Amino acid sequence: MIESAVEALFIVLDPSRLIYMFLGICIGVVVGLLPGLSGTVGMSLMLPFVFGLEPYVGMALLIGMIAVIHTGDTFPSILLGIPGTSGSQATIMDGFPLSKKGEASRAMGAAFFCSMVGGVIGGIALYLTIPFARPLITSFSSPELFMLTMLGLSMAGLLAGKSPLKGIISGILGLLIGAVGSAPAVPEYRYTFDTLYLTQGVSLPVVAMAIFAFPIIITMLTDKGSVSSHAKLQSGILKGVMDALRNKFLVFRSAVIGVLIGFIPGLGGSVVDWIAYGAGQKTVKDNYFGKGDIRGVIAPESANNAKEGGSLVPTLLFGIPGSGTTAILLGGLTLMGLEAGPKMLSADLSVTLSIVWTLVFANVFGALLCMILVRPISKISLVPGEKIVPFLLILLVVGAYQSTMSWGDLIVFVIIGLLGYVMTILDWPRPPLLIGFVLALPAERYYWISIERYGWEWITNPIVIVLACVIIVLLTGGTIMKRFSKDYENTGGV
Amino acid sequence: MNLLKTFYVYFVLIFTCFFLLGCNTLEATGTDQGNKEGHSYHGETISFIVPFQAGGGTDVFARFMTPYFSKHIEGEPRVQVENIPGGASITGTNEYANSRPSNGLNILTSSASSHVPFMLEQSSVDYNLDNFTPLIGVPSGGVVYTKAELAAEGMENFLSLENELFYAGISPTGLDLVTLLSFEVLEMDVKAVLGYEGRGPSRVAFEQGESNIDFQTTSAYKSSVEDLVEEGRAVPLYSLGQIDENGDLIRDPQFPDLPTIEEIYMDIYGEEPSGAAWDAYKQTVAASYTLNKVIWVHDDAPENSKELLRNGMEKLIKDSNFSADSEEILEGYDTYIGDELNKYIEQSFSISPETKKWIIDYLQHHFDIDIKKL
Amino acid sequence: MNKDYLNLIFSGFLFILFTLAWIEALTFSKLGQFFPLYISIAGSILTFIYLLNQLLIIYKQKKREGNEIKIPLWQPLKYIGWILGYLLLIYIGGLMAATAIFLILFLIFESKMKFVSAGISVICVLIAVSLLSSALDIYWPTNLLGL
Known part of the structure; x- marks a missing residue:
């Protein structure tokens, strides 16, 4: 295995292939950077070109792009409070407040460094799990997957902010929005109001953008003034990198969370940033997450790049895509004459290993490229709101339209956006809504399959019981901590 | 005065830009202008509508075909894939039927998931495949397999298993329908758990024991299941087969060693299968597998465009590169064009009212599905 | 309120x-x-x-009594109106025309930009959007006029 890894290294370092990788990296950073354009757009853009390419070259292009999308998408999240793609929403929670304090460079320095480390860890994880991938993936049965979605949902409770009840209602609202469209158990359309658009449900990029970007646009206009309240931007990339190094265990923990969640098929990696954020909030001492804590940037950014390495395992070995991006990657594989499956570990092992190397290199180069771009791009946060908003709006409208190329996207964008705006001014937490939305379909699917396949027996599955205990500890721990902090606020206020 | 001048310059600039951009868009959508009465597609752009998200099986098929279309249609037109996802291919097909000009510059690919709803007349279907002219049709196949230990006692024993067989599927109106009907014909007691995300997850469910009878389409079977068979963890039972020109079920040419369910039925029950379930099975095999994907053009497109397209197809299947490359993506099956294709289409989509009613009742009874609501 | x-x-x-x-x-x-x-x-x-x-x-x-927080309603509604207006324009006249009209109006009335710099911005945006759409193979919203 090590020999073939070295062999693959030379394949990847071939100059003609390196050019394609850099091309992929550039496209990935641009696509990540523009809000609304996500990996799916980048992939469909390149799909026509990969037909007939040599697999190593095509993979260098595609993986180069996938690897750095979650590096590039940090820019809008930190600078404007708008998620660059749906994978970097949690970065907003602390990245944007930092930006308001004028510390955008520091936040981005930390974010890019963590993205790089996370991505490299993801690549290594992909390499290390290759021998065990098969038994590991086939060890998850539907009841266990159901409990994992429940675990993800209980994260919503952690992110609820001051009022748990508001958080739960927000999460339930997300679940309800996620229930729109076709039911998993039966081909029946729900809450579609007889429109064909809604039969496939509301698309995640539109919801993620609407719920975060729409409110920010309005607030920027009503508040006037620029994002950064400080007239001068502090340069702080190095400071950010040092922050990340000081929190190396957090980086590592979050990256492992990212890999694991990416690895589990069917869970959908879209909530990985929130889960890492919630876990960070839970485990970091004396934190002030949500108010501009650099560690609130470190946790999700380490996780979202690491996820890609993890999610390639089920994609390449089982043909199970974890996201829209990897779904198209599968199509790309076929066009290059490969087929996802066990052969990726035997006959086509060198391709798989070249993917590992590309993942590692692309993450390093992508992060370096982004660090170079920090200085020019972060000037955006000094531009007054009313001058930047109209341009953003155009970008968002064009971006929202790309998810299914239908007017429905724009209508949903406005409706969910208005909902998001009202929630913002009334202090309703929005992250639970998103988590609920993403996990609605897996939750329903695995619940239904568990009941249909095992009856009520599945509740006695030992892993299910363990997961249930973890959830209970998480939830009660959360309320106890909240009560504590409430006491603290009350007594501290006097 | 000077100020006015600058204003004027900007006005002109803006309007020039407007004009140029306007032209640009016009050019991009200029396909609406229609095919002039020329003898070739020279300089034209053909929009190739794919009613699925980019990256899926049908999309890959379409993208694989586009360079050959460009090459063989006279005049070497640009062929551009356009994805219109939604409603399991119905949104895009509806759009093609109702909103695209029938000028010979718009073509469509359909798949089993647009054929079966059309056959059963789902209410969301707003297209009529009879109003399209087929250009080329591509078959696919599928293999049903099970755990080795279950099949060890022989076929007869296997078919009589009760409460032991679990099938993991996606949706009873998709490709699963054919497999479910094959269980029905063979009178097997299989508990179908539907709701999985795709064929990949259902295969994982098989490997980890959540299900113990499963099917995969030809390419997935070859890449992922044949290894399991070699390791002795899975045993193929039968291929879903193909329908030949006479309307009979034949062995899948990709799996000449695997029996069809007709042969198994005759082996076990000593007579030929018959009845509504059998008719429904053959009908769905024809519409879902023998014609797995078809590329169409509007019936009322200009006659000479249709002629050019048809000639292009004839040249295309003679291309030796095409047959070599298609091994992977078309799974090695022969493609149908011309009269042969027309005959298959005629045969596959003309369903008798009794069979249709039987399938609808079957879905209603077993899976609680009201076809009128879909 | x-x-x-x-x-x-x-x-x-x-x-x-x-x-x-x-x-x-x-x-x-x-x-x-x-x-x-x-x-x-x-x-x-x-x-x-x-x-x-x-x-x-x-x-x-x-x-x-007392300690109630007021939320201004008029301003946000005005801006939401701008956004809806923009979408309506796209629906009627297509992305390019709508973007140009919206941008120039917004920049002059809301951002209080000078006409000249607003004009330059509009041109830049239009060029950027068309470049982006041809480079990234992006689709534009359909509209009534079919532009």
């Missing part, structure tokens, strides 16, 4: 939404029903509790 009242209206709206979803869920077939039914029931009960709780809090506050 008083924030508490607005919150009350919003919770009321959520309550109605969940209840309607509940009623709608009753019409689904058995297999498609359980999930939306569970969550809409949970949602409407919880929002109802929240609503009562809020009413109680407001009732108590009434006695004490």
